[in-house]
Amino acid sequence: MTLLHIDSARKRFGAAIALHDVSLQLQEGEILCLLGPSGSGKTTLLRLVAGLERLDSGSMRLGDTVVDAADGSFLQPEQRQLGMVFQDYALWPHLSALDNVALPLHRLGREPSRARAHAMLADVGLADLADRHPHALSGGQQQRVALARALAVRPRLLLCDEPLSNLDAGLREELRDLIGRVVREHGISALYITHDHREALALADRVGVMAQGRLLQLSAPRDLLRQPATAFVARFTGALGAWPVTLRAGRLHAPWGVVAASPIQAEQPEGEYTLYLRASALHLPHAHLNVDTPCWSAQARVLGHLAVGEHAELRIDLFGVPLRLPLPDALPGALHSAAGSTITLRIAAAQALLYPATTTTEELAG
Amino acid sequence: MTTRNPELCWQPEPALVSMRAPGGTRAAGGRGALRIGLLLATVAFAALWAYPLLGFLFTAFLPHVLQGDLRPTLAPLRHAFHGYALHALWNSLWVALTVGVLSLPFGLWLAWLRERTDLRGRGWIEAGAWLLLIFPDFFLASGWMLLAAPIGPLAAWPMALHAAQRLLGPVGIILTLTLKVVPYVFLVAQGSLRHSSAALQEAARVHGLSRLWRLRLGLSALLPALSAGFAMAYAESLRNFAVVATLGASSGFTMGTYAIDQAVNGMPLNFPLAAATSWLLLALVLPALVLQSRVGRRASQHQTLGAKHRPAARVRLQASHQLLHAALLLALAAFALALPTFAALGVAWPKAGWAQIAASLPPLLAAIRYSLQLALVAASLTVCIALPIAWLIARPGRVGRMLDVTLLAMMALPLIVLAAAYLQAYNQPYAPLYGGSVLLGMAYVALAIPATSRVLLGPVAQLHRSLADAARVHGLTRTQTLRHVHLPLLAGPLFYAWLLAVLSIAFELPASELLYPAGHPPLAVALLQYAGGFQLHQQARLQVLGMAVLLAFALLARWAYLRLTPMAWRQLGTP
Secondary structure (H helix, E strand, C coil), X not given: CEEEEEEEEEEEECCEEEEEEEEEEEECCCEXXXXXXXXXXXXXXXXXXHCCCCCCEEEEEECCEEEEECCCCECCHHHCCEEEECCCCCCCCCCCHHHHHHHHHHHHCHHHHHHHHHHHHHHCCCHHHCCCCHHHCCHHHHHHHHHHHHHHCCCCEEEEECCCCCCCHHHHHHHHHHHHHHHHHCCCEEEEXXXXXXXXXXXXXXXXXXXXXXXXXXECHHHHHHCCCCHHHHHHCCCEEEEEEEEECCEEEECCEEEECCHHHHCCCCEEEEEEECHHHEECCCCCCCCCCCEEXXXXXXXXXXXXXXXXXXXXXXXXXXXXXEECCCCCHHHHCCCCCEEEEEEEHXXXXXXXXXXXXXXXXX | CCCCCCCCCCCCCHHHHCCCCCHHHXXXXXXXXXXXXXXXXXXXXXXXXXXXXXXXXXXCCCCCHHHCCCCCCCHHHHHHCCHHHHHHHHHHHHHHHHHXXXXXXXXHHHHHHHHHECCCCCHHHHHHHHHHHHXXXXXXXXXXXXXXXXXXXXXXXXXXXXXXXXXXXXXXXXXXXXXXXXXXXXXXXXXXXXXXXXXXXXXXHHCCCCHHHHHHHHHHHHHHHHHHHHHHHHHHHHHCCHHHHHHHCCCCCCCHHHHHHHHHHCCCCCHHHHHHHHHHHHHHHHHHHHHHHHHHHHHHHCCCCCCCCCECCCECCCHHHHHHHHHHHHHHHHHHHHHHHHHHHHHHCCCCCHHHHHHHHHHHHHHHHHHHHHHHHHHHHHHHHHHHHHHHHHCCCHHHHHHHHHHHHHHHCCHHHHHHHHHHHCEECCEECCCCHHHHHHHHHHHHHHHHHHHHHHHHHHCCHHHHHHHHHCCCCHHHHHHHHHHHHHHHHHHHHHHHHHXXXXXXXXXXXXXXXXXXXXXXXXXXXXXXCCCHHHHHHHHHHHHHHHHHHHHHHHHHHHHHCCHHHHHHHCC
């Protein structure tokens, strides 16, 4: 059942258009991540859902209730039964962690609200720190309190505005898993904003990629990785590139030579294209590949090695694009000493991502 | 073609670079300089504060301590708990509490208009608050006196004159003090509103809190700022001397600071009673200090980690509300600043003719010239001492913390107490400085250093240590670092701190009143003498002339600074 229905949402701030006719639906129990760079409109969309901004045109429904529409219908934020986790935590600084969680529950009465707040804090692993004020909590702990506060009100929809962006890498992963677990345990739907594609792909049932106020693609994480709708989506979800190629007579004229296009690529009209590759499509010479996998060979120049903790990476230059590929521990010694030399990479042809050669603006507008 | 700005370019000075003497000699030289510096600092601290203040305050228990007689007594304290002194202290307490309470809604209203509404021209609120802050309090009080004078501008309207005469007494004192302390409340409330993230209120809305609950939440978040504002307003009212010396003296209404003045400025001189009254006044100020310190700690704890700040959305005022608030603001500005000024102008206006006015000018100009001369010297010395103090406070460590606490205590000290302490301490056979300009200059420096250090503390603290480290690592000597890094960055703050010190010293009253050399009354004292002698025309003329001269001086000094300093300094250093 659809919980959130957004239809042609448009929002403008002065001369700048923050949202261009965005439409999407969020199902009950679903976690939907909106992914995009700064200024893509994702936070504006979230604030519109929260009721902190109003639509210029289009409409928005929560369940059967129209919460915002161009005809003037508008439900105040405090009446929408939402929970929200803010990027800057937004904990009330003069209240303890327990009181922060209990305050929105005040209608239940003092004891029941505190009991539920305690339970929520225990759920996020902060039962022992309930009496602490925000200043006495670390960033990660503050965000756990914010999550507990948002979930304690048993919201119809949980909104998360880049909740992990102020935290360090290790903590981000831990808290991301916690949010996913707790939200699914409570059976709550969530709209989650982030600019980190790894976070979105790990957490979401579906991911929407936004840029310049437009929703470019909305699909399951796997589909997003396999078939990014545009070159921007490919780039933003971690694809490497770009290499200019020409498709002619079923063959690709790439910087590393003329190679056979895969059947799907060959179906596209002949012309100029831009090619992107995921790291998983690039294989070092020693890698074992299925003999049936069609591969292209490409000469890459070795730039050096990089130790990343216990592992090592090989830095190479593939026709003007610097790449870093993980080196397995049992690597032939020849590769280790090859700074400045060349190696032959194998590229899984079917995983290559082709997009018509356009400027960035054309690409986003399209 | 590119041109090089000589102020921004530097060449290593060969002579200085090559002076890398053996480490031992340099270290020994540094230690020697440090010892001399510490000795000078100790002597300055003892002469400016420790000796006069401790000597004076101990007089409450050891009345003849400065004469070497250590027989203790509690008689002065018992005396202070009776009659005139106790009555004055009681008046101080209730007036300060009233002023503290009254200033809160005004300050909060102004801060709300400035930070949370789209009121047109709201930037003027800040300008007005600063203007009110630097406007001398005895000018305000003197303006009210002239307004209520039988020869004042209201002379033709008996009803209005009668109403204005109500200002000569506790009503006027409370009103004037409230107007003077409202900027403090405004500034702390403004800081709190400005630094509270919009997300806090948004979180309250999204999580379903009603308007009433949100208001409660907002007010409790503002509570530290309001408490600090109240504490400052209360303490400032207790410390004030000028308003009670003008409006109170003319109506027989006394307060603690005036009682101290009377004990050491009347006959018979009674320093032990003044000291005992000072102790009691300090005891009244102390709770405000404690409150402010606790609130400050709590407020700093409210700063949460890693928060991205987004200011709250402004309330859109309807046209009628815009008009109403603007009218109220204009009325407030007229009442606080324009009315006293116009009252002085009205009385000073040459009914008697220009010839008479010209004849009356020499003593007025002499008072202004004397105040300005002393202010220039004392302010320059003040900045020279305040800068290293600010630098020491900005550095982490025990010395900085101790200095910080000491300076805060000095700022809370009623100026009349320090002035009385100087009067006693330097009127001894072994320290016969009383009656000369040197002593008055010393008092000015001692009074101005705490505030000037505070003004310089922010800019000095912002000078990241790595700036100097980078300069040294890249080959600049200490002198070059000072000239090319520190001086350009601090030039603006130093100039404005100096200008502020000049103006505050030129308008200073308590020390001037007790320590001025015979025959050379400074501006504030001359004004008070004219008021006391009912020479209202002279009083008004001095007020108008003093304001005009000092305003012209401030503008001239600013013009000279902007004209004479390199462009790069102004861009970097001007606040």
